[in-house]
Amino acid sequence: MKVLFFGKLKEITKKSEMEIKGIKDLSELKSFLYKKFPEIEREIFFIAVNQKICDGDTDLKEEDEIAFLPPISGG
Numbered sequence: 625m626k627v628l629f630f631g632k633l634k635e636i637t638k639k640s641e642m643e644i645k646g647i648k649d650l651s652e653l654k655s656f657l658y659k660k661f662p663e664i665e666r667e668i669f670f671i672a673v674n675q676k677i678c679d680g681d682t683d684l685k686e687e688d689e690i691a692f693l694p695p696i697s698g699g
Contacts, residue, residue: 625686627653631694636663650682653690668695 628641647653650671658665670677672691673684684690 625684625688625690627657628689628691630692632667633664633669633692633694636667637661645686647684649684650678650680650690653684657692664692669693670695 625644625647626641627644629637629639634640644653644656647656650673654671670693672678672693673682673688675689675691
């Protein structure tokens with residue numbers, strides 16, 4: 625699956641995207657990324673799966689695109 629990083633998360637990972645295989649759900653993906661990039665766990669972010677914001681424990685497929693998005697503010 626393709627994992628995309630934006631904003632501060634892109635700075636932390638030093639990547640705009642990465643390919644990850646063998647992950648079954650969002651919970652497992654977050655655990656994997658927290659181990660690889662511990663600073664991410666302290667950040668506030670949204671997760672979009674195939675361009676839809678998800679919360680909770682969403683199942684993932686190898687062809688999914690997952691985006692880690694910083695909070696957005698506007699005015």
